[in-house]
Structures are given as C-alpha cells and as structure tokens.
Amino acid sequence: MINGDNKLSFFNRIYYFAQCVLNHKKGSNFYLKTLTPKLSIKNLQTNKLSPSRLLCDAFWNTIDFKFLAKQLNAKLNIIDLGCGKGDYGNFIRKLADKSFDSYTGLDIYKDEKFPSYFQHIKSKAEDAYKFLKKNHNFIMSQSALEHIESDFDAIKKITKVLIKNKEPFIQIHMVPSASSLWLYLWHGWRQYSRTNLSLLAERLIDDFPLNIALVPIGGKNTFLTHFQNITLPYYTDRKIRKYGWHIRKGATDRILKSVLLDLNCNKEKMNSFWAFVISSESVELHFKKIK
Numbered sequence: 665m666i667n668g669d670n671k672l673s674f675f676n677r678i679y680y681f682a683q684c685v686l687n688h689k690k691g692s693n694f695y696l697k698t699l700t701p702k703l704s705i706k707n708l709q710t711n712k713l714s715p716s717r718l719l720c721d722a723f724w725n726t727i728d729f730k731f732l733a734k735q736l737n738a739k740l741n742i743i744d745l746g747c748g749k750g751d752y753g754n755f756i757r758k759l760a761d762k763s764f765d766s767y768t769g770l771d772i773y774k775d776e777k778f779p780s781y782f783q784h785i786k787s788k789a790e791d792a793y794k795f796l797k798k799n800h801n802f803i804m805s806q807s808a809l810e811h812i813e814s815d816f817d818a819i820k821k822i823t824k825v826l827i828k829n830k831e832p833f834i835q836i837h838m839v840p841s842a843s844s845l846w847l848y849l850w851h852g853w854r855q856y857s858r859t860n861l862s863l864l865a866e867r868l869i870d871d872f873p874l875n876i877a878l879v880p881i882g883g884k885n886t887f888l889t890h891f892q893n894i895t896l897p898y899y900t901d902r903k904i905r906k907y908g909w910h911i912r913k914g915a916t917d918r919i920l921k922s923v924l925l926d927l928n929c930n931k932e933k934m935n936s937f938w939a940f941v942i943s944s945e946s947v948e949l950h951f952k953k954i955k
Contacts, residue, residue: 668852691858699879710920715936729756743792770787771787802833840856864940881936
C-alpha cells in the first residue's frame with residue numbers, strides 16, 4: 665500500500681487514487697445501525713475551520729455527555745489517539761463540564777503547544793492498548809485512523825483491553841469518508857466507505873460483545889464548497905498554499921453557509937466524514953435535543 669502522507673511521485677499519486685477507489689469497494693454487507701442526530705454549531709468557533717472540521721465539532725458539541733457518564737458509571741477519562749496539539753482536551757472538557765475527569769493525548773510526538781496540565785503519551789497508536797488504565801472509558805480520535813497503517817489491529821487491541829477491564833466504555837473515531845478522497849487528495853493510507861467500516865465492525869463483533877453504529881457527517885453543499893474554496897485554490901494559488909485558504913475573499917462565509925445547509929443532512933452520499941462508534945453493549949450514544 666501507498667501512504668498519501670509521504671512525498672509521492674507522479675505515478676505513485678495516480679496509483680494512490682486507484683488503490684483508494686478499489687479499497688472503497690471492498691468490505692462487508694454486515695448491518696450497521698445508522699444514527700441521525702440533529703447537530704448544532706451553537707457556541708462553536710466558526711472562523712477559519714474547514715466544513716468537515718466544523719461539522720465534526722458540531723457532532724462533538726451535540727453529544728449528551730452527562731447521559732454518557734451515567735451509562736459509563738463514571739466521569740469521562742479520555743485517551744485521544746493522534747492528539748496533535750491536544751485541542752480536543754479543552755474542547756471536550758468544556759462540553760462535558762462536570763462529567764469530565766481526565767484527558768490523555770497520545771501521538772508519535774509531543775507538540776510544543778500541548779497543554780502542560782494534560783497527560784501526554786509519546787507512542788504510535790498501534791501501541792495505545794499498552795497504556796490503557798482501568799479508569800479509561802472513552803477512546804476518541806479525530807481524523808487519525810486513516811494515518812494508522814494497521815487500523816483494525818489498533819482498534820482490536822484497544823477493545824480487547826477495555827473488555828478485559830470489565831467496565832463500560834465507548835470509542836468514537838471520526839474518519840474521512842470515501843468522498844473525501846477528492847477533497848484531501850493524497851492523505852493517509854485510506855478513506856472509509858460504509859462497506860469498509862461494516863467489515864471492521866463484523867470482525868470486531870465476531871470477537872467481542874459490542875454496540876457499533878455509524879453517523880454520516882456532511883453532504884453535497886459542504887463537499888462542493890470545500891472542493892471549490894480549499895482543494896482547488898490550494899493547488900492553483902501559491903499565496904493560498906502559503907497563508908491558508910481562509911485568506912480567499914468570502915471563503916469563510918461560503919463555508920459557514922454550506923455547513924448550515926448540511927448540518928442535519930445525515931445522508932451517506934457525498935458525506936465527508938463518519939463517526940464510527942464502538943461501545944459496550946450497555947452503552948448507547950445519545951445526543952442533546954436541539955430546538
């Protein structure tokens with residue numbers, strides 16, 4: 665397999681696309697429950713965020729963390745795979761409020777901006793299972809699994825330890841959809857189609873008693889807006905490559921408008937992301953009611 669994160673020759677770039685398109689068609693017809701929550705961007709930062717990231721933040725923003733903690737019989741003790749700067753530590757802490765207990769970021773490097781008041785583990789995600797403690801009940805990742813060559817093995821080893829701990833748990837992995845190949849182009853080892861994720865789910869359920877569900881995020885409006893305002897300009901405008909897409913006149917407003925149109929799309933066609941939710945049989949993800 666070719667990793668799109670590496671510098672690729674012209675022919676390897678073509679091969680990468682072929683590899684991804686073929687991979688999107690592989691998988692399983694295993695039934696996966698689809699959740700269709702009504703999302704909200706209320707109180708979220710909307711400036712300088714791509715449509716996908718803003719919609720993913722809307723998903724996190726809408727989780728009923730208080731109810732989740734009740735199902736887990738404990739406050740949230742989080743491990744974030746591929747944590748980067750640890751931004752989601754403060755983000756989830758604010759959203760979960762009194763239901764939050766701890767946040768641990770895991771990545772192959774420690775960013776200099778990673779908050780000193782959170783714990784950090786310098787490791788690759790494939791070894792994350794080695795660092796799980798009995799109180800860890802919430803495993804999350806935001807656009808990280810596509811950068812892990814052995815994604816299934818990483819998830820399976822984590823799940824095995826969580827099951828062994830005999831405590832309720834949840835995992836939420838935000839992953840790019842098959843459509844996002846055309847938005848991010850050469851990015852990671854793969855994207856994920858429903859059949860890909862169904863195969864992962866089927867293999868997990870063969871070994872463990874679990875609840876697994878999918879949430880499609882995004883739609884045609886955000887897809888087209890991203891392609892027109894971020895993807896194309898990045899490869900045609902040196903200034904935007906240097907300073908970022910947000911300097912393009914009107915881009916932020918167009919992106920926000922497209923997000924509002926797709927906020928509650930919940931369709932699988934041209935969605936840019938999936939939330940892949942894995943939990944104990946006693947745990948089911950719930951969302952806040954949005955008026």
